[in-house]
Amino acid sequence: MRRLFPMVVPLVMLLVACTPSAQPQPGTSTSSTTTGTANSSATAEPSHSPSTIPSSGTTDGGEPLGDGDEPGRYAYRCTSLDASPEVQLSSLAEVWAATNYTRMGSCEVTYTGPQPFEPTPRETEAISTAAPQGAGDDDGLAVMLDVLRLCTRISDESGPGGFEEAGRGTLLAAASLCPDAPQGKIIAAWAEGTRMADGSHLVGDSVQPGKYQVVRQGPSAADCRWSLTGAGGAIAAEGGLPAVGEGLDLAAGQNFTSDKCGIWGKMY
Structure with missing residues (x-):
């Protein structure tokens, strides 16, 4: 035994030196520091959902453009x-x-x-x-x-x-x-075709039938003249601005002509 003891001690020391050092286990201070860094980075650059970031086709309020x-x-x-x-x-x-x-x-x-x-x-x-x-x-x-x-x-x-x-x-x-x-x-x-300016208009084609009034007078409205003719060309009605105070009925097939009156709009 005395002969073996000097040989055993060096062998034990050699084995201890070659043993790997213990790795940090989860929950140790080293692991916590690493994990904390990753979480901090994620907080600084959050991943936004489509509902919080307007796309190029929406306004800041999320309304479509x-x-x-x-x-x-x-x-x-x-x-x-x-x-x-x-x-x-x-x-x-x-x-x-x-x-x-x-x-x-x-x-x-x-x-x-x-x-x-x-x-x-x-x-x-x-x-x-x-x-x-x-x-x-x-x-x-x-x-x-x-x-x-x-x-x-x-x-x-x-x-x-x-x-x-x-x-x-x-x-x-x-x-x-x-x-x-x-x-x-x-x-x-x-x-x-429910709004029209001065000119000649075929009712039922360029404008809808209905009751019309001047909704915006022209600069020379005092000289306004209009006429309404039937399909055969006979004049059905004519007059100036005062004559249309309550509206003018236009029927399909009639031709309506307006001069210096302004813009006409359909009432109903």
Whole structure:
């Protein structure tokens, strides 16, 4: 035994030196520090759900934007009727929210989105409504710009570039694309044929039958003259502005002519 003892001691010491050091168990201070760092990082960069982050197709309040009116897709350069400086805006919503919107004369619309122009589904629908005969890519963009321009209108309905000059298809497209515009109901009335300006109108074709009144007098309303003729051309009624105080009944097939009266609207 005395001979073996000197050999056993070195062997035991060698085995102890080669044994791996114990790893920290879960719940030790080292593990807690590592886990805490990971949790802190997750808190700094939370993963948001779609309901809390507006997508490119929604407003900050989560409301859907029109496909043809994504901010930055079009530029609106608007002039004012009161000599205010023109403004540059990036969406219809900005145009409608402008402090001088009711004093705007007109807005020039240009496309600033990705090239080449590829209409969104809603834009495609608007283009098809405005130009049912079909339109090429370049023509489609021109049609879309005209529709958007009508969506910016508020004043001088029958002036240059106003609703009176617009085609029926373009009015229908604008009424469908921007029903929430401040003047959305007015656009719809022009599109439906329940609102009209001076000129000659076939009742039942360009305008709906019904009882009409002057809803906005023209600058020369004192000289207003109108006439209503039957299918054979015989005059059924005629007069000036005072004669339509209670409304004027228009029947299908009649031809209605108005001069210097202003804008007429259907009462019922």
